Amino acid sequence: MSLSSKVRTLKELPLYLPRRFSAAQRQRNRRNAARPPAQGIVVGLLAQVCGRLVKAGEEALRIPERLPPSAQRVQEELKSRGYPHRVVETEETTRSAEEAARAVGCGVGQIVKSLVFRGRDSGRPILILASGANRVDVAKIGKLAGEPVEKPDAKFVREHTGFAIGGVPPVGHPERLQTYIDEDLMRYGEVWAAGGTPNHVFRLAPNELADMTGGKVAVTK
Numbered sequence: 001m002s003l004s005s006k007v008r009t010l011k012e013l014p015l016y017l018p019r020r021f022s023a024a025q026r027q028r029n030r031r032n033a034a035r036p037p038a039q040g041i042v043v044g045l046l047a048q049v050c051g052r053l054v055k056a057g058e059e060a061l062r063i064p065e066r067l068p069p070s071a072q073r074v075q076e077e078l079k080s081r082g083y084p085h086r087v088v089e090t091e092e093t094t095r096s097a098e099e100a101a102r103a104v105g106c107g108v109g110q111i112v113k114s115l116v117f118r119g120r121d122s123g124r125p126i127l128i129l130a131s132g133a134n135r136v137d138v139a140k141i142g143k144l145a146g147e148p149v150e151k152p153d154a155k156f157v158r159e160h161t162g163f164a165i166g167g168v169p170p171v172g173h174p175e176r177l178q179t180y181i182d183e184d185l186m187r188y189g190e191v192w193a194a195g196g197t198p199n200h201v202f203r204l205a206p207n208e209l210a211d212m213t214g215g216k217v218a219v220t221k
Contacts, residue, residue, distance in 0.1 A: 062089040070163055070196035077172040078202065081212065085202040087195040095166035095198045097132035109133030112185055114168055114194065116157050117141060117149040125152070125160040127177040129170070129209065131184040134221035144180055144218055166198035170213045179215030181206075186217060 067075060067087060075087045094100040097111040111132030116125055126145050130136050142148045154165050160175060161168045170179075170193050185191065185206050192201045193209065210217060 062091070064089045067200070068197060070167060071200040072196075073162075074169045074172050074196040074200070074202070077169075081171070083204070083208070083212070085204055087200050087202045090199050090201055093166070093198040094194070094201070100192075101132070110188070112182070112191055112193075114170070116152060116161065116168070117145075118152040118156060119145055120148040120150050122147060125156070125175075125177055127161075127170075127179040127213070127215070128182070128220055129179065129185065129213075129215065130182040130220050134182060134184060136220050140220060141180070144216075144220075145178065163196055167194050167196050167200065169194045169196055169202075170209055172196070176214065179213045180220060181210055181213070181215045181217045182220045183217050184221075185209070 063086070071087050071089075078085050078087075090103050092099060092103040094103055097108045097113055100111045101108045109132055113130050113132055115128040115130055115136060117128065117138075118125060126141065126149060128136060128141060138149060157163075157165050157168065160177070161173045163169065163172075188206055190203060191206055191209065192203055195201045204212075209215070
């Protein structure tokens with residue numbers, strides 16, 4: 001069964017993607033949006049839908065017959081909270097902002113990076129959802145958190161989020177994470193969140209991101 005026929009049979013999933021840019025246009029988009037990389041560990045990505053909206057094609061997303069365990073946990077968490085979003089599969093991995101930009105054909109500035117920090121005094125995890133166009137200011141994060149922060153290792157990320165780096169979603173963690181959301185993300189109408197693996201995402205609005213995480217919208221750059 002083709003993806004287009006699957007979409008027609010899944011009326012609850014009005015899935016759309018950005019129009020496919022030419023290679024030259026994608027290169028210009030990435031060059032124009034390029035900024036210094038943010039500190040911290042990228043553990044998930046959101047991609048803002050850009051350009052003219054068209055129906056999804058097989059090149060960009062797939063609706064899998066069966067989700068891997070990590071992605072299935074995210075799907076079940078969304079369902080239990082009453083969100084109708086479907087976790088879908090990307091053709092390309094989205095471990096970095098650049099990879100996510102290529103996957104959706106948008107500039108790096110339209111990617112939301114999830115960064116995990118650790119409180120230096122308390123040892124608690126702190127989740128930052130930042131625009132790919134912005135460099136996170138560690139000192140500002142420390143002021144928001146009320147203590148200095150530092151970069152953790154991969155073991156710390158998995159222990160406190162339940163997911164491996166590259167696929168950490170905004171929900172489904174074993175504990176509630178202190179979360180701050182880059183205010184620049186709120187200007188977009190629609191974003192894509194990591195769905196449990198580097199190849200799985202789901203669509204949502206920025207205000208839903210704030211609601212489901214309980215995160216505080218703040219200046220993080």
